[in-house]
Amino acid sequence: MGLTKKDLKFFEDLLNEKKEKLLQELGNLEASTVGKNPLEQSGDLSGYAYHLADQAADAMDREHAFAMASRESRYLLYLNEALDRIQEGTFGMCKKCKKVPHTKNPDSPWITRQRLEAVPTATLCIWHKAESDATKQVKDKD
Ligand SMILES: [Zn+2]
Numbered sequence: 001m002g003l004t005k006k007d008l009k010f011f012e013d014l015l016n017e018k019k020e021k022l023l024q025e026l027g028n029l030e031a032s033t034v035g036k037n038p039l040e041q042s043g044d045l046s047g048y049a050y051h052l053a054d055q056a057a058d059a060m061d062r063e064h065a066f067a068m069a070s071r072e073s074r075y076l077l078y079l080n081e082a083l084d085r086i087q088e089g090t091f092g093m094c095k096k097c098k099k100v101p102h103t104k105n106p107d108s109p110w111i112t113r114q115r116l117e118a119v120p121t122a123t124l125c126i127w128h129k130a131e132s133d134a135t136k137q138v139k140d141k142d
Contacts, residue, residue: 002110003092012086014120019079026072029065078121092116094125102127 085091097109
């Protein structure tokens with residue numbers, strides 16, 4: 001069965017929309033963390049202790065912001081890959097079902113539309129995803 005041209009257009013728009021929003025967020029993160037120097041900004045040394053405390057808080061914010069930024073840039077990569085798959089015509093296919101169809105997937109190798117709407121960057125059907133999550137959890141316990 002798979003996806004129609006209309007479906008693909010829908011997901012292309014959805015992915016581009018998410019990408020734009022993400023790029024905006026990443027832009028905001030950069031603007032709020034890069035080049036921030038309260039001393040330079042105020043030109044006033046009397047509030048030095050205050051600024052130190054402020055900088056400590058800033059450092060924490062920065063760490064948080066960087067953690068967020070790296071998570072988001074990874075997501076950006078996934079979005080770009082999904083957009084590539086739309087161009088290639090492989091969008092919406094489970095990469096594992098392509099090799100060995102999952103017995104529980106009635107529409108193999110296709111990922112259900114419902115799942116794609118929730119996770120448009122998905123490369124695995126829910127059945128294979130569940131299996132790979134299960135293996136990952138075992139590994140992570142180590
Ligand atoms: Zn699958």
